Amino acid sequence: MTPTYTQSDSKVEVSGAEARHYDLLMNLITAGTYPFFIRRAVKEMRIRPADEILVFGSGTGRNLSLMDKYLAGEGRILGLDIGPEMLEQSQRRFAHHPYITIENQRIDETLPYQEEFDKVFISFVLHGFIQQNRLKIIANAQRALRPGGEFIILDYDEFDLASSPWPVRFAFNLECPLATDFVGRDLQAVLREQGFDEFRAHPHYFGYVRLLAARKEVVR
Numbered sequence: 001m002t003p004t005y006t007q008s009d010s011k012v013e014v015s016g017a018e019a020r021h022y023d024l025l026m027n028l029i030t031a032g033t034y035p036f037f038i039r040r041a042v043k044e045m046r047i048r049p050a051d052e053i054l055v056f057g058s059g060t061g062r063n064l065s066l067m068d069k070y071l072a073g074e075g076r077i078l079g080l081d082i083g084p085e086m087l088e089q090s091q092r093r094f095a096h097h098p099y100i101t102i103e104n105q106r107i108d109e110t111l112p113y114q115e116e117f118d119k120v121f122i123s124f125v126l127h128g129f130i131q132q133n134r135l136k137i138i139a140n141a142q143r144a145l146r147p148g149g150e151f152i153i154l155d156y157d158e159f160d161l162a163s164s165p166w167p168v169r170f171a172f173n174l175e176c177p178l179a180t181d182f183v184g185r186d187l188q189a190v191l192r193e194q195g196f197d198e199f200r201a202h203p204h205y206f207g208y209v210r211l212l213a214a215r216k217e218v219v220r
């Protein structure tokens with residue numbers, strides 16, 4: 001029987017020591033591979049110097065610093081998060097930055113942005129919501145993007161968890177329970193229904209993680 005999840009099953013609202021040491025924890029959990037992985041993933045975003053980028057669940061701001069290298073003094077990045085420790089770290093990191101700002105804003109409520117961004121990026125956040133809230137987040141991204149802009153999702157890929165090797169099943173026992181629901185969903189089909197029409201997928205970590213870029217339809 002398929003279990004029914006509620007948002008209270010989620011572990012995506014990281015707080016306390018886990019949030020304060022989040023970047024270090026990621027490096028340790030991935031046996032030191034995270035810096036190489038995330039640099040490659042940001043490269044796959046195909047950022048152009050004048051891009052305007054909206055980041056959902058911007059965390060400590062680590063990924064935004066890597067994106068900044070491609071902007072080279074143009075464009076802008078707006079990060080949204082709600083975790084107090086995450087906001088404290090990222091707002092301190094970009095306190096004097098001319099075009100990176102971080103705001104305390106929920107991403108699972110209707111956002112005010114309309115066709116203002118070239119890219120919306122979300123990494124290891126979408127899996128942590130019930131499907132109904134994932135749809136709200138996708139709708140926010142769709143509205144915020146200019147036609148032809150890309151919604152870029154870095155998260156777990158789709159796979160059959162039950163038939164996966166034991167280390168994967170063991171890791172998912174420790175992960176947010178909603179991640180188990182997420183890997184069983186056809187994300188591209190959901191995105192297509194919400195106005196995205198072209199996809200590029202980049203696998204990572206033996207295909208268990210993927211960067212999926214979905215293009216917002218250009219209506220002619």
Ligand SMILES: C[S@@+](CC[C@H](N)C(=O)[O-])C[C@H]1O[C@@H](n2cnc3c(N)ncnc32)[C@H](O)[C@@H]1O
Pocket residue numbers: 012013014056057058059060062063080081082083086105106107108122123124125
């Ligand atoms: C697993 S962390 C990932 C952080 C970052 N994206 C990264 O890859 O390093 C999840 C992030 O989502 C944020 N978050 C959780 N629920 C949120 C919500 N409803 N609105 C905005 N941010 C949220 C958390 O505070 C945390 O920073």
